Amino acid sequence: MYLLGIDVGTSSIKVAVVDVRTQKSVATAQYPEQETEIKSVKPGWAEQSPLDWWQNTQQAILKLCATNLFDPKEIKAIGIAYQMHGLVVVDKDQDVLRDSIIWCDSRAVVLGEKAFDSIGHEKALKNLLNSPGNFTASKLAWxxxxxxxxxxxxxKIMLPGDFIAMKLTGEITTSISALSEGIFWDFQKDELSKDVMEYYGLNDNFIPTVKALFSSHGKLKTDVAELLGLTAEIPISYKSGDQPNNALSLNVLKPGEVAATAGTSGVIYGVSDSLTYDKQSRINTFAHVTYSQEKKNTGVLLCINGTGSMYRWAKHNFAPKSSYPELNNLATKSPIGSKGLKVLPFGNGAERILNNKYTGAQILGIDLNIHHQSDIFRAVQEGIAFSFRYGLDIMRENGMKPKVIRAGRANLFLSDVFAQTFVDVTGVPVELYENDGSVGAALGAGIGAEIFKTAEEAFTQHEVIKTLIPKHAEAYEPIYQEWKEILEKQLISE
Structure with a gap:
């Protein structure tokens, strides 16, 4: 018996088939091989085509089935993880009306700030746990x-994963977790936020049917099943934003547990059992996958837009013919501190941890006589790790004090320089696991379809592959403080 997981990422669509018995992936695929373009018609704007997501999802699944490593007819449930906060709008025929305004788009910041002021800061934070910011509701208002x-x-409006589920099933649904990430949910009243809907003048009928996150969100249509070589009527039994899903895939389900990821964006995500919020809305609180009226488990999320996107930019512009593993190895040739080179990796839209300011990415302190490629790539990785520390200190101000952080051995955590710098500069040990968003989505599908009796049962084979502990914390602290001083001077000048 197998489960199919689909991860609708910013860069590509990743899919995996998981064996229920072993809880391990038996086959994976990605489409396209090259990173998907982000359309930026104006500075700070970011869009992608939902129809491209759908075409890429089909190609990824067909590529997966072509491995012949499993029987596609034995797939019993499908789960979907997706890039958070994006807005998809469709008409009554389920036709897409425009490209999706995605997570790193900044155009609605001003609208969100006006809504925050009008609703009232204290009321908005207490009820929404966030400022409306440039989240999905504000994108719709734009x-x-x-x-x-x-x-x-x-x-109807929906998030990226809801759209893929619609194409698979013909049904449009959402969940409390999804509505909370769009800043549509009132946590005090446990209902759609009247404050947000009425302030923006939005139509309640735009909101899809609200269903439990772990439940059937429709069944695979016959024509789609035939096209993809799957069995008709199997359920889409799980849908989650990529960061709650990443936490699920790392078995971060209980209050106090913390996950991290460093893909296109960088995230630290901690589970809380209280309706907590940051007074400046620099970090955000959403309903976790385990949220219910009885157990109000929330996910406290620190997001840095410019992480993997910064590394990708550096690769394309300084070493386009090199692979990421080659660049990771190159970074080891430069010493701690990158010979004084500093990188601010904030060039992918307004950053919430910087109070929605946009500083742009910057490389500072270049000495034409001493700096080489190795210094550039180490400085980029150190700058990204420093941005995690900056954000983690905000989380600490708000009571989230992790003793250990779980992360998948993927993306930037594949780099020894980045992983060790992350641990050294934050002072928190990291446990690395073999995990993947599409694998997490598949296991989520097993929970939603009740193939696993409990969420915990889905992770009985979950094992740490490596633990990293601080080694150079004292060396990094003054370097980090120098970086922080540069950043704060930039913020004052904005």
Whole structure:
């Protein structure tokens, strides 16, 4: 018996088939091989085509089935993880009305700030656990204000994973967790936020049917099943944003447990049993996958837009013919501190941890006589690790004090320089696991379809492959403080 997981990422679609018995992946695939373009018509804007996501999802699944490592007819449930906060709008025929305004788009920041002021900071934070910011609700308000001809044709709004589920099943659903990440949810009243909907003048009918996150969100249509070589009527039994899903895939389910990821964006995600919030909304609180009216488990999320995106930019511009493993090895040739080179990796939209300011990415202190490629790539990785420390200190201010952080051995955590710098500069040990968003989505599907009796049962084979402990904390502390001083001077000048 198998489970299929789909991870709708910013860079590509990843899919995996997991054996229920071993809880391990038996086959994986990715499509496309090259990173998907982010359309940026104006500075700070970021869009992608939902129809491209759907085409890439089909190709990824067909590529997966072509491995012949499993019987596609034995897949019993499908789970979906997806890039958070994106907005997809469709008409009554389920046709897409415009490209998706995705997570790192900054155009709605001003609208969100006005909503925050109008609703009232204290009330918004208490009820929404966040400022409306440039999250999904504010993106929808931007369409209403700037594209009225599109707005008047909207039948339903959804997040990226909801859209893929719609294409698979023909049904449109959402969950409390999804609504909370769009800043549509009132945590005090456990209902759709009247404050947000009424302030923006949004139509309640735009919101899809709300279902439990671990439940059937529709069944695979016959024509889609035939196209993909799967069995019709199998359920899509799990949908989650990529960061709650990453936490699930690392078995971070209980209050006090913390996960991290360093992909296109960088995230530290801790589970809490209280409705906590940051007074400046620099970190954000959403309903975790285990949230219920009885157990209000929330996910406290620190997000840095410019992590993997910064590393990708450096690769494409300084060493386009080199692979990431080659660049990771190159970074080891430079000493701690990168000979004084400093990188601010904040060039992928407004950063929440910087109070929604946009500083742009910067490389500082270049000495033409001493700096080489190795210094550049180490400085990029150190700058990203420093941004994690900066954000983690904000989480610590708000009571989240992790004793250990779990992460998948993937993306930047494949780099020995980045992984060790992360541990050294944060002072927190890291446990590395073999995990993947698509594998997590598959296991989530098993929980939602009740193939696993409990969430805990889905992770009985979960094992640490490596533990990293601080080794150079004293050496890094003054270097980090220098970096922090540079950043704060930039913020003052903004």
């Amino acid at each position: 369409i209403k204000e700037n594209e009225p001809e599109i707005y008047q044709n909207i039948d």
